[in-house]
Amino acid sequence: MLSVLLAIGAALAAAGISGIIFSRNFVAIMLAVELIIISGIVITVSFINASTAAGAMLLISLWAIAAAEAIATVTLYAFMKARGSNFRVDKLNLLKW
Amino acid sequence: MLFELIVYAFALITVAFAVSMFFVKKLLHAAVLLALVSIGSAIMFALTGSALVGVFQLLVFVGGLSTYFIVAFGSEPREEKLSFKKELVRLALFAVSFIAIAGAIAYGFAKAPANSTTTAAQSQGNSFISSLTAMFNSDYALLYVVLLLLVAAATGSIIIAKKVVKLVV
Numbered sequence: 001m002l003s004v005l006l007a008i009g010a011a012l013a014a015a016g017i018s019g020i021i022f023s024r025n026f027v028a029i030m031l032a033v034e035l036i037i038i039s040g041i042v043i044t045v046s047f048i049n050a051s052t053a054a055g056a057m058l059l060i061s062l063w064a065i066a067a068a069e070a071i072a073t074v075t076l077y078a079f080m081k082a083r084g085s086n087f088r089v090d091k092l093n094l095l096k097w
Numbered sequence: 098m099l100f101e102l103i104v105y106a107f108a109l110i111t112v113a114f115a116v117s118m119f120f121v122k123k124l125l126h127a128a129v130l131l132a133l134v135s136i137g138s139a140i141m142f143a144l145t146g147s148a149l150v151g152v153f154q155l156l157v158f159v160g161g162l163s164t165y166f167i168v169a170f171g172s173e174p175r176e177e178k179l180s181f182k183k184e185l186v187r188l189a190l191f192a193v194s195f196i197a198i199a200g201a202i203a204y205g206f207a208k209a210p211a212n213s214t215t216t217a218a219q220s221q222g223n224s225f226i227s228s229l230t231a232m233f234n235s236d237y238a239l240l241y242v243v244l245l246l247l248v249a250a251a252t253g254s255i256i257i258a259k260k261v262v263k264l265v266v
Contacts, residue, residue, distance in 0.1 A: 005145055006206050008108050012134070014199035015115040022191050027124050027170065031131055034162070035115055041154065042138050050150050059150065063157045064244045070162040071251045074169040075258045 005046035012039035026080070026087045030073040037066045104144050111137030119191065124170040132163030 012035055019032030041062050048055040086092065111134055118130045135158035142151030 004104055004108055005141060007203065008111060008138070008141060010199050010202035010206065011112040011195075012115050012138075013202055014195045014197075015112065015118070017198050018191050018194040019119045021194055022187055023119060025124070028119065028127060031118060031124075031127055031166070034131060035118065035134065038134060038138055038158070042141070045142060045147055045150055046145075050147065059153070061244065063153070064247055067157065067162060068247055068251050070165055071255065074165060075255055077169060079258050 005042055009039045009043035009046065012036070012042065024088050024090060026089050026092065027073065027077055029089065030069070030076075034066065034069060034073070037062065037069060041066075100144075104141070107137060107140050107144065111141065116191075116195065120188070125167060128163060128166035128170050131166065132159050135159050135163060 016032045016036035016039060019035065020029050023029050023032060041059070044058060044062060048058060050056055050059055080087065114130050114133045114137060118127045118134070121127050121130065135154065139151040139154040139159070142148070142154060
């Protein structure tokens with residue numbers, strides 16, 4: 001059964017990386033990153049023993065990173081929408097002065 | 098046998114949701130599919146003996162993050178429509194990339210040392226909660242404080258971003 005978890009983790013990571021490569025929308029790319037974090041959690045659960053303090057700490061760290069990424073995504077989305085920016089990453093010029 | 102079939106079915110459905118995330122027209126639908134992927138992964142945890150980790154996964158991803166995404170994105174269109182031919186080419190390239198990357202990762206797992214996969218997650222039961230309480234008395238308390246600082250930083254970034262939006266608009 002653990003190999004099933006590893007296979008799902010690999011497939012989710014592949015979907016996320018492919019999504020980053022082939023998406024042009026900024027938010028879709030951030031959702032793909034979230035998908036990669038989920039795959040990381042799945043793979044971590046299949047490798048570690050969460051009944052130890054180290055395992056629980058690692059899982060909570062991963063959940064915190066996912067939450068921070070989600071907050072960053074929605075904050076940037078609100079900021080870009082308020083500015084009327086284009087969400088296409090090949091047309092983004094937010095960092096240009 | 099039936100149990101294994103159920104596990105494989107849930108695994109396939111979860112991966113199908115993940116792939117279809119990139120082919121829906123609206124960001125709202127992509128966020129809903131991400132929530133379904135989270136639910137699928139939580140069910141997989143439960144089926145493989147890590148029920149409590151699955152519950153926490155549901156709480157964090159579906160209860161918190163996915164709701165946040167769904168409320169925030171509303172009905173924002175993902176991108177402009179592509180022609181059927183371009184959409185087909187994109188689908189084919191995505192499929193090739195997906196198969197190549199998944200194959201590479203699976204090959205990496207297959208070549209990993211055998212003893213690295215023996216620490217199973219089956220022993221995760223109620224001890225997950227006791228390990229959480231033991232965490233405060235362990236060497237990992239410092240990491241917990243760092244996590245709290247990360248949450249504070251995220252909250253601060255929202256406040257600053259709101260001020261910047263008010264200044265710009």
